[in-house]
Amino acid sequence: MTETAIPRDIVLLVDDSPEALGFLTEALEQSGFSVLIATSGASALNIVSRITPNIILLDAVMPGMDGFETCLRLKADPAISPVPVVFMTGLTETEHVVRALESGGVDYLTKPINIDELRARIRVHLTNARSAQSARVALDAAGRHLLAVSSEGKIRWSTPQATRLVNAATGSDEGLDVVSDHIRDWMKMRGASRETTFAIRQPGQASLQLSFLGRIDADEFLFRLTAESRLSDDEILRQHFLLTHRESEVLLWIAKGKSNRDIAEILGLSARTVTKHLEQIYVKLGVENRASAAVKAANVLHEI
Numbered sequence: 001m002t003e004t005a006i007p008r009d010i011v012l013l014v015d016d017s018p019e020a021l022g023f024l025t026e027a028l029e030q031s032g033f034s035v036l037i038a039t040s041g042a043s044a045l046n047i048v049s050r051i052t053p054n055i056i057l058l059d060a061v062m063p064g065m066d067g068f069e070t071c072l073r074l075k076a077d078p079a080i081s082p083v084p085v086v087f088m089t090g091l092t093e094t095e096h097v098v099r100a101l102e103s104g105g106v107d108y109l110t111k112p113i114n115i116d117e118l119r120a121r122i123r124v125h126l127t128n129a130r131s132a133q134s135a136r137v138a139l140d141a142a143g144r145h146l147l148a149v150s151s152e153g154k155i156r157w158s159t160p161q162a163t164r165l166v167n168a169a170t171g172s173d174e175g176l177d178v179v180s181d182h183i184r185d186w187m188k189m190r191g192a193s194r195e196t197t198f199a200i201r202q203p204g205q206a207s208l209q210l211s212f213l214g215r216i217d218a219d220e221f222l223f224r225l226t227a228e229s230r231l232s233d234d235e236i237l238r239q240h241f242l243l244t245h246r247e248s249e250v251l252l253w254i255a256k257g258k259s260n261r262d263i264a265e266i267l268g269l270s271a272r273t274v275t276k277h278l279e280q281i282y283v284k285l286g287v288e289n290r291a292s293a294a295v296k297a298a299n300v301l302h303e304i
Contacts, residue, residue, distance in 0.1 A: 008034040009126060012053035014044045014070065015088070016062045020111075024057070027115045033122075041070030048080050054129070055122055060089035060100060068103045075104035081156045082133060084125040088113060104219070145225040147176070148216065153184025162225050169200075169208050169227055183210065183223065233301055240300050241284050250277045254290055255297035 011033045015021050025035045036053060038044035042065060044056070056074065060067035067087060074080050086107040087100040100108050106128075107121055145165050147158035155176050158166075166175035182200045200208045213222040238248035246267070253263045260274045267274075278290065287293050 008032060009054040010034045010036060010051070011122070012036045012038060012044060012047060012056045014038045014041070014056065014062075014067070015059040016040060017059070020059070020088075020113075024113065024118075027118075031119050041065030041067070041073070044070055045073055048074065048077070048083075052079060053083060055126055056083055056085045057118075057122075058085055058087055058105070060087050060091055060096065068099050071100075071103040071105055075150070075156075076154060078155060078157060082129060084129050086121060086125065102219075146213075146222060147179070147225065148220045148222050149180065149183050149187075150219050151187070151221070153180055153187055155180050156220055165225055165227060166208065179208070179210070179225075186210075187221075236301060237297055241281075241296075243281065243284060247277050247281050247284070250274060251281050251285075251293060251297050254278070254281075255294045255301065257294070 009032075011028050013021060013024055013028070013035055015024070016039050021037055021039070025037065028035050036047055036051065038047055040062060044058070047053075048056075058067045058071060062070075065073075067089070071085050071087075074083070074085065081104075084106045085104055086109060087105045088109050088111060089096070089100075090111045092110055097108050106125055109118060109121065144159055145162040147162045148156045150156055158176060163176060166179050167173055169175065170178050172178070179200065182198075186198050196212045198210055200210065207227070209226045211224045211226070213224055216222050234245075234248040234252045237243060237251050238245060241248075241251070243251065246269075249267055250263055253266060258266070260271050260278070263269070264271045264274045278293075281293055282288060285293050285296050287296060
């Protein structure tokens with residue numbers, strides 16, 4: 001039986017020097033990496049439009065589009081933004097180091113490159129990138145309405161739930177662009193205000209509320225989204241499941257964990273009447289017990 005080969009991590013090597021490309025390619029391939037080569041920033045952008053590498057090693061000084069501009073363009077693509085970029089250059093002045101980090105780089109190596117040091121740093125950044133990706137997958141699976149932006153207000157990533165919520169609220173598949181513009185304006189004004197929550201309201205569209213949760217990286221700011229609804233929770237349930245007014249009230253209290261006796265007292269009904277309403281609720285929701293009904297109701301309310 002043939003063993004399944006373990007996929008190699010892909011390194012995109014961007015450098016205009018044939019000597020550097022040859023030396024680094026050989027060293028990286030011997031270390032177990034698959035290497036893609038680009039001799040210019042434009043070539044690098046063309047490659048990542050077709051293949052997503054696991055890490056990018058980028059020369060800062062190249063003719064035409066330099067490494068700093070190349071990195072900015074790479075990070076502007078949400079699909080490539082999470083990929084770590086390590087700069088390689090002979091420039092050692094502080095301003096160049098700062099510029100490399102500000103353009104989106106996670107590390108900075110000076111030439112001539114020490115291969116052992118390069119291997120070690122690649123391993124560290126690959127591990128960190130995988131941890132960050134695992135966290136985002138977990139957030140996606142949990143149904144969290146979250147998105148992250150850069151200090152310039154550009155969307156770095158968003159959970160699928162957040163994207164769907166934004167598109168539904170704005171009535172557009174480009175809803176994240178609208179949100180990005182509003183976040184950028186809020187971030188510019190943030191110095192004059194300590195408010196961490198703000199709303200996006202547009203005529204004829206649902207309102208979105210964004211809550212700033214904090215800074216999670218050097219240039220990554222996290223926001224939670226919720227939709228502002230003018231409907232009460234019981235009205236939302238009534239419309240979603242086609243319930244009567246009283247049935248929606250009973251279902252809401254079921255979702256809040258109340259017993260039949262509690263619900264009867266809260267709504268001024270008899271326990272028998274609550275039971276009758278529950279029977280109809282089960283039929284309309286297509287469930288067999290109160291636990292399943294509570295879960296369905298909670299899911300609907302959570303999506304709003």
